[in-house]
Amino acid sequence: MIPFNKPYISGNELKYIEDVISSRELAGDGKYTKKCEEFFEQRFGFKKAILTTSCTDALEMAVLLMDIQPGDEVIIPSFTYVSTANVFAMHGARIVFADCKSHFPILDEESIEELITSKTKAIVPVHYSGVSCNMERIMEIALRHNIFVLEDAAMAINCHFKSSKNEVHNLGGIGHFSAFSFHDTKNVSSGEGGLLVINDDRFIERAQTIRDKGTNKKSFLNGESDKYEWVDLGSSFSPNEITAAFLYAQLEALDVIQEKRMEIWNEYQFQFNDIQYLGFELPLIPSYSESNGHVFFIICDNKNRREKLIQFMRKNGVKLSFHYNSLHKTKYYLKENKLENIPNSEKFSDCLVRFPIYPELKKEDVRYIVSIVREFFSN
Ligand SMILES: Cc1ncc(COP(=O)(O)O)c(C=O)c1O
Structure with a gap:
């Protein structure tokens, strides 16, 4: 069976974990946490990077910072x-759902403005599969309406947005805040893990307090406060040093990981281009962005065909996966809200299918996988 995902192991994970164990300093915000945070600040120019236990937690920290x-x-x-x-x-906000573009499942920037009201506090562009939303237009709209932008960059490590002036910006460094994931399905992983990026100076100090359970721990340890106490709301958002050490070993291998993933991604693209006439859609990446090899997907013409393809591939030893159920159609959302029609989102929920992609996969595997897809569509 070709699995859907196999997390990459760089080889230095155990060495760094042993280093943590022998230092006897296992709690959060230690040596490896700092190394990971500096990696992101130096390599991608982020103003402040704060390691968290997950992307979900990084997103929640941003919600607290925005005072939702x-x-x-x-x-x-x-x-x-x-x-x-x-x-x-969770913090009582009303979720207003926007649609995505028709040829790629990222926020349709032209659908945003009509959804803005006097109560709108934030826009959350999600860079699906590492492909950028149109950040130039989104920032322009947000700044004009005085709204925060929180980039959900869960999948978007090492990604870019090219502006109309041909300036290249790293994803995660454009909005007021951004959040990355290191869940084990991601390009770089620590099993579970995340990162909050703060690009607006006003929020940096408070972020540290929120991560430290609402205490002034950092300033107390730095000798800036004489008492260690409760000063704000917060929670326990720091990963332990063992997790950070594992992540650092992965970050050091980022270029190797990216090269291998892109090789596989390009092979899929090449092979699928050849059989596109058989009746499925290949996503169209906007010219201002490119893939980071995180996800390779195609779009079937209906849900039934997608289910049949998944079954056929499984019978032939290949595990595929789909993504996401449109949130406006979920049980929780519909408890309090009427069913809306959000057509592009629904199309991708029904028809998008993802293929195995990870550094250990070989080009021969890709050729085998695509040959089975060809067989399926030819029949
Ligand atoms: C777009 C997006 N946001 C947030 C998350 C949550 O990430 P985590 O599992 O690190 O909390 C995910 C998880 O895959 C995701 O795909």
Whole structure:
């Protein structure tokens, strides 16, 4: 069986974990946490990077920093993972779902403005599969309406957005905040893990307090406060040093991981281009962005065909997967809201199918996988 995913192991994970164990300093915010945070700040120019236990937690920290209150509204694409919306709903915000583009499942920037009201507090562009939303247009709209932008960059490590002036910006460094995931399905992983990026100076100090359970621990340890105490709301958002050490070993291998993933991604693209006439759609990446080899997917013409393809591939030893259930059609959302029609999002929920992609996969595997797809569509 060709599995859907196999997390990459760089080889230095155990060495760094042993280093943590021998240092006897296992709690969070230690040496490896700092190394990971510096990696992101130096390599991608992020103003402040804060390691968290997950992307979900990074998103929730941003919600706390934005001071989201019951009744505030937030614009989110319906085609996303539960966490993007859940962290806002937990704090009483009303979720306003936007549609995605017709040829790629990223937020349709032209659908945003009509959803803005006097209560809108934030927009959350989700860079699906590492492909950028149109950040130039989104930032322009948000700044004009005085709204925060939180980039959900769960899948978007090492990704770019090219502006109309041909300036290249790293994803995660454009909005006021961004959140990355290191869940074991991601390009770089620590099993579970995340990162909050803060690009606006006003929020950096408070973020540290929120991560430290609402205490002034950092300033106390730095000798800036004489008492260690409760100063704000917060929670326990720091990963332990063992997790950070594992992640650092992965970050050091980022270029190797990216090269291998892109080789596989390009092979899929090449092979699928050849058989596109058989009756499925290949996604169209906007010219201002490119893939980071995180996901390779095609779009079937209906849900039934997708299910049959998944079954056929499984019978032939290949595990496929789909993505996401549109959130506006979920049980939780429909408890309090009427069913809306969000057509592009629904199309991707029904028809998108993802193929195995990970550094250990070989080009021969890709050729075998695509040959089975060809067989399926030819019949
Ligand atoms: C778009 C998006 N946002 C957030 C998350 C949550 O990430 P985590 O599992 O690190 O909390 C995911 C998970 O895959 C995701 O796909």
